[in-house]
Amino acid sequence: MPLFRNIHHNPDFFVDPQKFDPSRFEDVVRPNTFMPFGNGVHACPGNELAKLEMHVMIHRLASQFRYEVVGSQGGIEYGPFPIPSHGLPARFWKQESTN
Incomplete structure (x- = not known):
């Protein structure tokens, strides 16, 4: 690898x-x-499917939800892929409709 x-x-x-x-x-x-x-x-x-799923998820999150990171951001671990050291807890809530 x-x-x-x-x-x-x-x-x-x-x-x-x-x-x-x-x-x-x-x-x-x-x-x-x-x-x-x-x-x-x-x-x-499955790389093309994975990319499509990421686009759909990011679009849904960005267009229908608000979010904030909860807690501190304690760095990145590499082994071999980068991940947040203590996870990345976040809080999401449904965005109010403007219609």
Whole structure:
């Protein structure tokens, strides 16, 4: 398994790789420098479904709900994928309709 964190944080491929900057992917990136679903014969077979599900979920959350992070933000653990050290508790509530 390639170390995706090392690839995704390589300064040879990305300017200021430690900074969270999703706009860096607006332009086409070099092949094999961004592999959130693996690559080649080991690529995730459900990657297109996963991306569609994420788009639907984010759209629903952003358009119909309000949210806030609850508690402190205690850092990130890498093993091999980044996750919040103590989880990311959040509170969601239904957004009031403007109609």
